[in-house]
Amino acid sequence: MSEAIIERTPSAYYYPLLIKNLLGNAVRQFPNQEIVYSDFKRQTYRTLGERVGRLASGLAGLGVKPGDTVAVMDWDSHRYLECFFAVPMMGAVLHTVNIRLSPEQILYTINHAEDDVILVNTEFLPILEAIRDRIEPVKKLVLLNDTDQTPATPLDIGAEYETLLAASDPNYPFPDFSEDARATTFYTTGTTGLPKGVYFSHRQLVLHTFGVLAAVTGTGQGHISRDDVYLPITPMFHVHAWGVPYVATVLGVKQVYPGRYAPDHLLRLIQRENVTFSHCVPTILQMLLASPTVDEVDLSRWKVIIGGAALPQALARQTRARGVDVLTAYGMSETCPILTLAQLKPHMLDWDEERQLEIRCKTGLPVPMVELRVVDEEMNDLPHDGKTPGEVVVRAPWLTQGYLKDPRNSEALWRGGYLHTGDIGVIDEEGYLKITDRLKDVIKTGGEWISSLELEDLILKHPAVAEAAVVGIPDPKWGERPLALVVAKRDQPVDEAAIRAWLQDFADKGIISKWGIPDRVLFVEAIPKTSVGKLNKKAMREQYAQLLQAR
Ligand code: AMP
Secondary structure (H helix, E strand, C coil): CCCCCCCCCCCCCCCCCCCHHHHHHHHHHCCCCEEEECCCEEEEHHHHHHHHHHHHHHHHHCCCCCCCEEEEECCECHHHHHHHHHHHHCCCEEEECCCCCCHHHHHHHHHHHCCCEEEEEHHHHHHHHHHHHHCCCCCEEEEECCCCCCCCCCCCEEEEHHHHHHCCCCCCCCCCCCCCCEEEEEECCCCCCCCCEEEEEHHHHHHHHHHHHHHHECCCCCCECCCCEEEECCCCCCHHHHCHHHHHHHHCCEEEECECCCHHHHHHHHHHCCCCEEEECHHHHHHHHHCCCHHHCCCCCCEEEECCCCCCHHHHHHHHCCCCEEEEEEECHHHCCEEEECCCCHHHHHCCHHHHHHHHCCCEEECCCCEEEEECCCCCECCCCCCCCEEEEEECCCCCCCCCCCHHHHHHHCHHHCEEEEEEEEECCCCCEEEEEECCCCEEECCEEECHHHHHHHHHCCCCEEEEEEEEEEECCCEEEEEEEEEECCCCCCCHHHHHHHHHHHHHCCCCCHHHCCCEEEECCCCCECCCCCECHHHHHHHCCCCCCCC
8 A cells, every 4th residue: 555644844743642741731721620539638730730740750869760660559549640640751651559469469560560669558568568578679669658657667668758749849851752652551350370461552541541531521421521520439550440530630520539448438428529420340339339328428410330340230220220320331451441331322312211221231332443343253243133242352542462571462362463352242233232241251051152241130130139140160961050159138038949930030031041040049148259349250160160060
């Protein structure tokens, strides 16, 4: 192809897509807009701008250079937001450490990412103390402290965050550099093997910000505007809190960072700060609605995007009953993360509540610039009929270009030039994707594939069920059979036969195959979860592997 490449006037400025360009106008145009940190701090966008400069000057004073890696171990805070900007803006890489991993895994990620400086909240000092002899080489530590006390620790603390900022110049000359420079790194929280590092460039984060902005900005169902108040409830260490802090900053909205998550604290913040927009995983939403204080809070102005796992219809209905605009999003660590959003199309706004609910619980429409396909094993597109399942593969400007220092898994992720999500889904006539399973969680029984997510959704509709998970476990005759783990609601009698009869009813109506009815339904106190609150199906499969073997 011989396309006409544009000519560049020698003096023309070639504008790189850099994270610093997301911040400047927001600070200038909304200097008095608020940023709140839990019960600890209130500041403005003007202060954010100054503190970002101070942080960069302070880190440079500690020896941080372009290309170095700065790790953060903190709760969601105004400090974390400052790091989201200052660290990449100075040309360094921000490593957001998943503080819910085991100390051994945290050690692995710190060494693998080759962190040069670690900013650590006093609460996480014990983790670093436990692994300090094996961190290589020894890092400079900056303490993040929400108390007045200086902690006693054998670690060599290089600086305290507030003291460092107070002593540093707010006017840091943030340079221009390649938009392909690495801005962030973090590790997947998968349940198998060692954590895998993913990474995103300035260009990718800027384009993700604008892709998401294009999808969410506006008024009406599933949209946000400058008047909204934002409270993230997915951790900033996990896929940059879905990249939404960047979106919120460009929009110039009031932002509220909650610190450690506790349901009544989150509800109190929603009430006190008039929060209108959040995102979280279904488990957190469930916890908020189950909190004894939920009735004291008016949630009727709240919009919440649910992702990280499927949104069960029963939970969506319960949420809608409080007047919340609830909808699903989909993505993964490897995809920055947002790929789809389940906003209603204009003609659906006239539909009745139940039909709308179904759309809200789908996985959504791809946001601008995301090319999303559902394919068979030979990468052929499958029909958009809402029922033919295949693997979801994607292209977008913001997908990780590989796993850090791991060419073999990187090639597998990108085989055939599309990023393989490892998720199975169907696309309907309207273009909405619905994830039906993880490739590795689908239950293969006899010749059939059973969707564990669909079964969970149906079991959760039973009035006595609080939580449910379905996994496939080995069966001598059928290969695998579904096993359901159920947490019953307190004081609500329910037994195995009742759940099986409940599902039989859906099978009789042709909604699920009769092979989908689990052979066993076990009632448990709690269902194993991963470090980010998702169902840990690997742990469940391992725990119950022998259950059906003796038959
Ligand atoms: P992670 O990389 O830990 O963020 O996990 C990403 C995975 O979570 C995806 O590959 C999906 O399996 C799952 N996931 C995320 N969002 C959804 C959703 N809306 N519905 C179903 N599964 C989801």
